[in-house]
Amino acid sequence: MKKHLVYALSFTLATVMAGCGGLGTMIKKADSVTINVTPNPLEMHGDTVKVAINGKIPPKYFQKKVIVKATPVLKYKDGGSKELKSVTLKGEKADGDGQVIKKAEGGSFSYNDQVKYEAGMKNCDLVLKIDGAMGSKTQSFPERKIAEGTIVTPLLVKSDEKPMFGQHNYENMPPIVHLAKIYYQKNSSNVRSSELNGDQMDDFRDFVAKYVKEEGTFQSVSTVGWASPEGSADLNEKLSEKRATTATSSIKGQLAKKKVAPTAKEDFFKESNKAGDWDGFKKLLDNSDLDAKGEVMNIVKNDPNPNSRDKKIREVSSNYKMLEKEIFPQLRRSEVRVSVKKKEFTQDQLKDYVFSTMDTLNDTEILYAATLFDDNAKKLQIYQAFASKYPDDWRGPNNVGAILLLDGKVSEAETEFKKAKVLAAEESAVVNNMGIIARRGGDVAKAMELYKSVSKPGAETSYNLGICSIIIGDYAAANKYLGEACDFNAGLAKLLSGNTAGAVKAVDCSDDAKTGLGYYLKAIAAARNGNKDETLSNLKSAIQADAKFKTMAKEDLEFHKFFEDAGFQAL
Incomplete structure (x- = not known):
């Protein structure tokens, strides 16, 4: 068988x-x-x-x-x-x-x-x-x-994009300027008592009193005299000059009553005059119901001679009396601008006032105060209060979103960034931050498009472009964007470009020098150099810092040459 x-x-x-x-x-x-x-x-x-x-x-x-x-x-x-x-x-x-x-x-x-x-x-x-x-x-x-x-070493890239904050500009905080207007009768430069006791001067006195009390520094008083455009050019030139002088004199008296002493600057009081205000006339005329408005406007635009211009207007306008009653009086004025440098609070005062009496602070001071805290929860509270107080300022929702992003709340951050976009779509910080949202949503191409459209890119945008460049495999670009930064992703970009020494250097001076991720990257660099001792040493440190790297290393083909090594198997 x-x-x-x-x-x-x-x-x-x-x-x-x-x-x-x-x-x-x-x-x-x-x-x-x-x-x-x-x-x-x-x-x-x-x-x-x-x-x-x-x-x-x-x-x-x-x-x-x-x-x-x-x-x-x-x-x-x-x-x-x-x-x-x-x-x-x-x-x-x-x-x-x-x-x-x-x-x-x-x-x-x-x-x-x-x-x-x-x-x-x-x-x-x-x-x-x-x-x-x-x-x-x-x-x-x-x-x-x-x-x-x-x-798959590129997958080690850290998704730690850097948001841009709306800046406080505290160091360059501009002086506070108050504008007061004094109006005159026709062909007169005398300041009437009704003007000195009117709403404009009441507001002026309140402004001065506030900053005297707060120990602000009064820096300058600038006065510009104007005349309504009817009449001869010579008359209006002289009249506007006299109005600037009388307005300055009146303001000096008001400041003296509040015990405001001029600084030693020679130009503390500055005077200038503009003669007939044709630009102001055109603006008021355009918003009026005057008959023959278009014809009058053509005369203003096409006749450069103030004297003949006034004569032609009188001839064509059947409502010249309306000009005399409603438009010309608004142009017979002096404009007084008082500039005050607010007294700077100490950092401790700012940190106190921003929570206890925020109304004491202006927008610049509030945003600066937020930077004095390390605690993101306090920063978030301040930025949320700022957004409520200044609803038309894009920096509020933008900065709220930035903190939420740093706290890992991407969806909530996106909501805030979109609010900021409605207020200021072209702001560099807003565009940068919308790029982060696009990248976190998986659209790397859109993210890079947004980053590259930032009008004033900073270190944040370059860093974010570096992350995208690693993701798409363009390591030359990643190295350009990340440069010599002491940062894990900068080290990863160098490793992926073949620069193992540069990778180790970047990690060693970064916040990841002693983290499991940092040690793991250094182990890969050592493995690529064929250095078994450094490979095993760094892997041991990585595993001690975070046990997950033990499983990762056992499956990572970066270490395939050591898979049969007893020391590697004993990790």
């Missing part, structure tokens, strides 16, 4: 081999074909894994009537797979399309493909699946592992 079974089996094999002929010989000697994969292990850059295969076929191997289709397949350790494009090779006498390989000489082939990275590719094998045919007979070759995958 056994003898009959052996004979039957032998007959079957003989039949198969006769049918397959040279194809069976090729399968048997498949290992004689040299396959090199670059890189090996495979690497992910951007969102892509590239595969380059070079094969060398020895002489007398490839049978003349055989055609083979070779398909690289990424087989995931978790059970998934991804086929790449196929390549077809054929013998000299085989039918169909494909690269011809001569039997006598042998030959070679090159192959390139790329595939979008998927999570399963981190732990996978690249195998070659080959299907052969000779005439009507087909047979598959045994799968052949040709590479491992995948190094």
